[in-house]
Amino acid sequence: MATDTRELLSLADAAERLNVHPATLRRWADKGDVLVMVTPGGHRRFPTSEIERLRTASKGEPAGAEAVFGTRWATQAITHARNELAEHPDKPWLTEIDEAERESKRRTGRQMIGLLREYVTGPEDDPDVLDRAREIGRSYVAGTRDGGSSLSDALDATTFFRANILESTMLLPEVARLDPETNRRYLRRVNRFMNCILLAIAEAYEQE
Numbered sequence: 001m002a003t004d005t006r007e008l009l010s011l012a013d014a015a016e017r018l019n020v021h022p023a024t025l026r027r028w029a030d031k032g033d034v035l036v037m038v039t040p041g042g043h044r045r046f047p048t049s050e051i052e053r054l055r056t057a058s059k060g061e062p063a064g065a066e067a068v069f070g071t072r073w074a075t076q077a078i079t080h081a082r083n084e085l086a087e088h089p090d091k092p093w094l095t096e097i098d099e100a101e102r103e104s105k106r107r108t109g110r111q112m113i114g115l116l117r118e119y120v121t122g123p124e125d126d127p128d129v130l131d132r133a134r135e136i137g138r139s140y141v142a143g144t145r146d147g148g149s150s151l152s153d154a155l156d157a158t159t160f161f162r163a164n165i166l167e168s169t170m171l172l173p174e175v176a177r178l179d180p181e182t183n184r185r186y187l188r189r190v191n192r193f194m195n196c197i198l199l200a201i202a203e204a205y206e207q208e
Contacts, residue, residue, distance in 0.1 A: 008045040017051050021114025077168035084164055093149060093157040104143060112136050120189045130196050137200030151205040158201060162194040
């Protein structure tokens, strides 16, 4: 029996539901870890039931290192950052922007989290992912600079989220039963990824 096309999700929609970068979901599908269908035009389509299965599975025991650093870590990192923002609502880089710019920065944050997951669980020092991380930094500067934000504001915002992401990674073994070496590897990669973004931000301001 053919699957109802209304029950199929595009790559972008499925990735958003799972809180992963589209490239990460594409890699899972290519490895056979996720059920996927390919249209005659070559587009990937994911059954809604499969995506919901993965979301449910992420709440139970992890299916491997990549799954652990997927939904569970992302949810923890985002929740932690939101809680910290609620306790520090007077940050200049937060109070001096309008709602449209806030939403733009939320999208950038989700993109960064998805790309970070891809980097942490992928090949060591993947240059393509690190180049995309630097592009996120440059894009962030373009938006903040147009709004009149200073370099110190941009760095303060980035280091704020960097601290929350690192803390969430350090806490991960408590909820995901990670071995110490795996968690150390995660921490090294998170630190390297965020440093790329920070350097890209500083370099973009220097090129004004």
